[in-house]
Amino acid sequence: MKRFYKDVAIVAGDAGYEVQLDGRPIRTPARAALVLPNARLAEAIADEWGAQGDVVDPRSMPFTGLANGAIDQIVPNRESFAASIARYGESDLLCYRAEGPAELIEREESAWNPLLEWAMRRYDVTFHVTHGIIPVEQPAHTLEQLGAVVAALDPFTLAGLSTLVTLSGSLICGLAIIEGGHDADAIWAASEIDEAWEVEQWGEDAEAAARSARRRAEFATACTFCELVRD
Numbered sequence: 001m002k003r004f005y006k007d008v009a010i011v012a013g014d015a016g017y018e019v020q021l022d023g024r025p026i027r028t029p030a031r032a033a034l035v036l037p038n039a040r041l042a043e044a045i046a047d048e049w050g051a052q053g054d055v056v057d058p059r060s061m062p063f064t065g066l067a068n069g070a071i072d073q074i075v076p077n078r079e080s081f082a083a084s085i086a087r088y089g090e091s092d093l094l095c096y097r098a099e100g101p102a103e104l105i106e107r108e109e110s111a112w113n114p115l116l117e118w119a120m121r122r123y124d125v126t127f128h129v130t131h132g133i134i135p136v137e138q139p140a141h142t143l144e145q146l147g148a149v150v151a152a153l154d155p156f157t158l159a160g161l162s163t164l165v166t167l168s169g170s171l172i173c174g175l176a177i178i179e180g181g182h183d184a185d186a187i188w189a190a191s192e193i194d195e196a197w198e199v200e201q202w203g204e205d206a207e208a209a210a211r212s213a214r215r216r217a218e219f220a221t222a223c224t225f226c227e228l229v230r231d
Contacts, residue, residue: 008050017042030072041228070159086147093169111190163222184223
């Protein structure tokens with residue numbers, strides 16, 4: 001759509017922070033008030049709207065999109081949405097190792113073991129790790145603990161976490177990002193070890209490279225969104 005506003009401003013209220021266009025608050029696609037939990041996230045979203053040219057392109061406003069999703073999709077269905085994310089713990093990428101060759105197994109162990117060890121300390125859980133694709137059942141206590149952790153998160157954090165977990169295939173990778181203290185680039189590289197190995201062995205075509213770049217950019221955006229929410 002064509003740009004219909006001139007000024008972008010942030011207004012603080014009792015419920016949170018609003019981004020206003022020419023003095024009118026932004027509404028989500030479902031017509032709810034776009035109220036943000038803190039000033040930094042509001043500033044990031046205001047910057048997205050302020051950077052628009054003659055045409056407003058939603059694809060260039062990922063933070064706005066994630067915030068819209070948090071309000072329109074997650075707030076009304078928070079419990080079920082959180083449960084859908086927590087289910088990734090049942091088949092977490094980090095628990096499924098290659099059967100060979102030895103170099104790939106070593107790469108996975110080097111990148112994935114520290115993340116599992118962090119999660120075990122952080123959440124007082126254990127994991128069953130297997131080699132191959134045959135499903136392995138995780139301890140009930142682990143699934144309950146991880147489910148409770150995800151269920152306690154606010155809708156905005158859940159919006160970012162959903163993207164992180166979906167792209168990485170790992171609930172543990174997503175939780176490591178939102179908890180802070182982990183390098184996002186290292187986490188992404190860890191989640192892409194198998195794909196990187198395949199590229200090393202067989203090469204990568206332009207289409208696959210472009211798809212990988214898009215996924216990496218989406219992951220980075222979700223990492224930044226979670227950081228903004230956390231602050």
